[in-house]
Amino acid sequence: MxxxxxxxxxxxDVRLSFAGNTVLDHVSFGVAGGSIAxxxxxxxxxxxxxxxxxxxxxxxxxxxxxxxxxxxxxxKPHRVTQMGIARTFQNLRLFREMSVLENVMAGQHCRxxxxxxxxxxxxxxxQREEREIRKASEECLDFVGILDxxxxxxxxxxxxHQRRVEIxxxxxxxxxxxxxxxxxxxxxxxxxxxxxxLIRRIRDERGVAVLLIEHDMGLVMKVSERISVLDHGAMISxxxxxxxxxxxxxxxAYLGQDEAEELL
Amino acid sequence: xxxxxxxARRAEAQDNDPAPARPLAGITQLQQWFGxxxxxxxAMAGIVxxxxxxxxxxxxxxxxxxxxxxxxxxxxxxxNVVVGKAGLLDLGYAAFFAVGAYTTGILTLQFGWNxxxxxxxxxxxxxxxxxxxxxxxxxxxxxxxxIVTLGFGEIVRFSARNLEITGAASGLSGIQQPRLFGWTIDxxxxxxxxxxxxxxxxxIASIRLSDSRIGRAWLYVRxxxxxxxxxxxxxxxxxxxxxxTGAIYxxxxxxxxxxxxxxxxxESFSFEQxxxxxxxxxxxxxxxxPGVILGAFIIVLGPELLRDLGxxxxxxFAIGLLLIMLFRPxxxxxxxxx
Numbered sequence: 001m002x003x004x005x006x007x008x009x010x011x012x013d014v015r016l017s018f019a020g021n022t023v024l025d026h027v028s029f030g031v032a033g034g035s036i037a038x039x040x041x042x043x044x045x046x047x048x049x050x051x052x053x054x055x056x057x058x059x060x061x062x063x064x065x066x067x068x069x070x071x072x073x074x075x076k077p078h079r080v081t082q083m084g085i086a087r088t089f090q091n092l093r094l095f096r097e098m099s100v101l102e103n104v105m106a107g108q109h110c111r112x113x114x115x116x117x118x119x120x121x122x123x124x125x126x127q128r129e130e131r132e133i134r135k136a137s138e139e140c141l142d143f144v145g146i147l148d149x150x151x152x153x154x155x156x157x158x159x160x161h162q163r164r165v166e167i168x169x170x171x172x173x174x175x176x177x178x179x180x181x182x183x184x185x186x187x188x189x190x191x192x193x194x195x196x197x198l199i200r201r202i203r204d205e206r207g208v209a210v211l212l213i214e215h216d217m218g219l220v221m222k223v224s225e226r227i228s229v230l231d232h233g234a235m236i237s238x239x240x241x242x243x244x245x246x247x248x249x250x251x252x253a254y255l256g257q258d259e260a261e262e263l264l
Numbered sequence: 265x266x267x268x269x270x271x272a273r274r275a276e277a278q279d280n281d282p283a284p285a286r287p288l289a290g291i292t293q294l295q296q297w298f299g300x301x302x303x304x305x306x307a308m309a310g311i312v313x314x315x316x317x318x319x320x321x322x323x324x325x326x327x328x329x330x331x332x333x334x335x336x337x338x339x340x341x342x343x344n345v346v347v348g349k350a351g352l353l354d355l356g357y358a359a360f361f362a363v364g365a366y367t368t369g370i371l372t373l374q375f376g377w378n379x380x381x382x383x384x385x386x387x388x389x390x391x392x393x394x395x396x397x398x399x400x401x402x403x404x405x406x407x408x409x410x411i412v413t414l415g416f417g418e419i420v421r422f423s424a425r426n427l428e429i430t431g432a433a434s435g436l437s438g439i440q441q442p443r444l445f446g447w448t449i450d451x452x453x454x455x456x457x458x459x460x461x462x463x464x465x466x467x468i469a470s471i472r473l474s475d476s477r478i479g480r481a482w483l484y485v486r487x488x489x490x491x492x493x494x495x496x497x498x499x500x501x502x503x504x505x506x507x508x509t510g511a512i513y514x515x516x517x518x519x520x521x522x523x524x525x526x527x528x529x530x531e532s533f534s535f536e537q538x539x540x541x542x543x544x545x546x547x548x549x550x551x552x553x554p555g556v557i558l559g560a561f562i563i564v565l566g567p568e569l570l571r572d573l574g575x576x577x578x579x580x581f582a583i584g585l586l587l588i589m590l591f592r593p594x595x596x597x598x599x600x601x602x
Binding site: 055057076077078081082086087089093094095096097098102105106107108109110111112114115116119120122126129130133169170173 | 469472473475476477478479480481483484487488490491492493494495496497498499505508509599
């Protein structure tokens, strides 16, 4: 099934090293349009580094990263977002002292234009744009199910809801691909079930491809169509959940780790 | 599920929440009351009316002091964009004030320009100096930024003191008072009204900027640069916009300061001036428009109200400021509550 689908995101031969330490070793990898994929691997395997390369925060020494055929490498993070990749962070990175709605409105920034002069003069075009930003942001909050908390200060929300604000904020950038860095970390079983449902709805209802890094194997196996396994900066396996579960290389990589039991 | 330090992670995330500012009953109520659009408009109309009626009650002396306070409102609201909104510490803000004043001074005196024609040039000059200071400092944070901006302020002042065109140490004098439709703006009361208009304009512009795409972007970049960039916000463009906006406020203050006094000298734009403006912003509450206005009035009127204390007045004023900062570290005006 994978061969026929056109890849939305494509990484080929990406190599990243810091001060002589190889973090990513000739990684090639792809995410198909409209799919849900996961990136797993033991701690320190380089998963978040890979996310940072895709989103322009790190600059790989060599290789190529394309989105829909367009080269992303050497582009600044805000340009990558503008091109259609949104992300959430492993540790919550909400804007403090700002309301939930204002946080989500940040995502609309790269889809709008008005500057300081039109704001001071309150030009009709600026007023219209402000209404559109608000409407689009409220729609994203409604989609993740926390519209009724729009006016609260974001960092005062329950932890699980703060995670949803981050997802809503990323969705507000109108991405083609959404990168979720450990979205289930710190969530309880009920919240995890809601998250699985939300990830599926993001793909089904909005047509956004999702790539997640996640340690919770139960969640990964349930939600992913494709799984890629990173170990010591190298891609060691790629396939459907049942294939990954049976791959001896994956089991070996996880040996001695808590995740191994979970996987087997 | 196997343990993944979930409890620890959760605790960590919750620890990140800042402790809420201690509420100060009177001002919090005042703030809530201000929060309602109808009462806000009413209060604003009341303040504007008081400002208009002021000169009929004030003595000439008080009118001059109030004019100065209104100038500070403009300058403080400008610095508030840079420091309060975008979070870029600027210790050389008086430089922008100087650029506005000197551009108008030079164009009208040395080149015989009409005052009104000099305004757009002064604003462009200020915007360019905003880019000049902003460009190289974008990668710097807090303390480094403070040193570079301090240096910039001093460079502008020393240039003004040594260049012939700026009148060197003695500065420029005899700057013509502007005429508007046959009315010469010359008396203290005339200038008071000019500054009333400027201050009201600055307040309206600040409110409108706060509630806009660019105003929110300043806050995003101040709170978390990386998250802002990940949301597609161009950090460089947003910070430059803050410097340029702040510079334009400063220049507007400077332009009218120059024609009000009719004379300017390098010492009007000293480091002390920059610090006073910054103090007013911090005192009132960085980023909070009503707080910054309050701060501007306190900084200008405070020493005047204490004039009876003679030599002790600055000491008493300084102690007063210290006490305010001790009990209200994030400024007099309270932060946003739920």
